[in-house]
Amino acid sequence: DKDRIRMKDKSDHATTENVLDSRIKNKLHKLFEKGILAEINGCISTGKEANVYYAKSKNKAEIAIKIYRTSILTFKNREKYIRGEYRFDHVHSLSNPRKMVKVWAEKEFSNLKRLEQGGVRAPRPILSGGHLLLMEFLGSDGWAAPKLKDAVLTDSKSRILYRECIEIMWKMYNKCRLVHADLSEYNMLYHNGSIIVIDVSQAVDRDHCNAMEFLRNDCNNITAFFKKYDVGVMSLQALFDFITDPTINENNMDEYLDICIEKENENKDSQQQEIEDAIFKQAYIPQRLTQVINVERDINLAKSGQDLIYKTLIGLKADLSKPAEKPEILANKHKTAS
Ligand code: ADP
Ligand code: MG
CATH class of the missing domain: 1.10.510.10 (Transferase(Phosphotransferase) domain 1)
Incomplete structure (x- = not known):
């Protein structure tokens, strides 16, 4: 029981710490330099597996940034969604959470592309890199559309x-x-x-x-x-x-x-x-x-x-x-x- 409590503490700690770890900060910094991002204006959602932020580009386009968590616990049960299809045959190590998150972000990007090409209404993907995904923000006057x-x-x-x-x-x-x-x-x-x-x-x-x-x-x-x-x-x-x-x-x-x-x-x-x-x-x-x-x-x-x-x-x-x-x-x- 003691162990279980310690585990839980550790994972809680890991999630808060990892959401904006230094790699992500670097990545965001580069996006600011390129003008792809001009401002980040707060958090739309803090979910189990990702946080979503509201941002704007240099030319005022509204953007949703999804930042995936690297908590090992949440990635354990995701393997079955990646294994078993040809697109991810090249992925060998799913045990490294950092690599896993990268695959995850790429997968969402590629799936959003498919939706766009097939004519299904979904956020238009802008880019994925490392732990994050940039996509079109859907809402009005800065308020996200309701679920x-x-x-x-x-x-x-x-x-x-x-x-x-x-x-x-x-x-x-x-x-x-x-x-x-x-x-x-x-x-x-x-x-x-x-x-x-x-x-x-x-x-x-x-x-x-x-x-x-x-x-x-x-x-x-x-x-x-x-x-x-x-x-x-x-x-x-x-x-x-x-x-x-x-x-x-x-x-x-x-x-x-x-x-x-x-x-x-x-x-x-x-x-x-x-x-x-x-x-x-x-x-x-x-x-x-x-x-x-x-x-x-x-x-x-x-x-x-x-x-x-x-x-x-x-x-x-x-x-x-x-x-x-x-x-x-x-x-x-x-x-x-x-
Ligand atoms: P999670 O894995 O946390 O469920 P989601 O992709 O479902 O991640 O996003 C979490 C929440 O963020 C959504 O329920 C929605 O309210 C908001 N959200 C996500 N993407 C967008 C978007 N492109 N535009 C506006 N709101 C969004
Ligand atoms: Mg969701």
């Missing part, structure tokens, strides 16, 4: 934002090839009536070995949040399928969601949905066909009409007979119409 959890929303607005949010998740996965991996009302800002995605240091490439698990968890967080506003949300599996179905594109997305949300809401009581969601949370989701444990058994199950959790994800028709060309509910709809 989605603190936004005051009407019922109709929250319905619109639910739809916006799941379309953002689709875009992240399909246009940016990213899974956020910590998506919740805490890591989205509400700015000018829209959602802004932030805090993407832990976001992973969709080929990361745990990507599906992270995505399922994101789906769960989002669903739980919007349920509180009484939004008629999709089931977890329907949301997961929507994001991962390779036959959905920007042309058929609106029609798909209209049908899907309506269908989900008309023939299900909420208790049944709770049960289905609980089952989906426990299910094993193979990411590739090679990870399917018993292919023959699954094909037989599919033939007898059972729904397989991974068929949409790998782009197969419900009976696993051949690649799907369009989303199942749209295919069925057009069949009955003709």
Whole structure:
């Protein structure tokens, strides 16, 4: 017990001391010399893993500076977000907290770039170096935009934002090839009536070995949040399928969601949905066909009409007979119409 207390003291000490250690001061000094920074005007947030400061450049552009902590304790459980994808194959030592923070800042920078390129609203990244990341500040008159959890929303607005949010998740996965991996009302800002995605240091490439698990968890967080506003949300599996179905594109997305949300809401009581969601949370989701444990058994199950959790994800028709060309509910709809 004595040891535990000593450990805790040490880590507390380490965090306060390390946030503005001399390396960071040097780095900031250089940015002032270059005019990239002209003033730092206080702290926007002191989080568990980083502090965010409000600053201005020489030409008065508003900037958010995120300074990561080097506390070893917080970095211990981050390895799983870095290991398991090709972008960080070159990173060998994750035990050195200083190097680790550098990787972390670079990772957030590169993920913000991907969001920008894929057309997802997020702070525009400016630069990352050492322990810090400079990005566009989002807010008005120097006040940071509120987190989605603190936004005051009407019922109709929250319905619109639910739809916006799941379309953002689709875009992240399909246009940016990213899974956020910590998506919740805490890591989205509400700015000018829209959602802004932030805090993407832990976001992973969709080929990361745990990507599906992270995505399922994101789906769960989002669903739980919007349920509180009484939004008629999709089931977890329907949301997961929507994001991962390779036959959905920007042309058929609106029609798909209209049908899907309506269908989900008309023939299900909420208790049944709770049960289905609980089952989906426990299910094993193979990411590739090679990870399917018993292919023959699954094909037989599919033939007898059972729904397989991974068929949409790998782009197969419900009976696993051949690649799907369009989303199942749209295919069925057009069949009955003709
Ligand atoms: P943490 O790892 O501490 O959660 P975040 O990236 O979520 O770090 O940032 C912490 C907080 O700082 C956010 O919840 C938000 O309030 C504020 N913040 C972060 N980035 C910006 C930004 N670009 N513009 C305005 N506020 C921001
Ligand atoms: Mg955060």
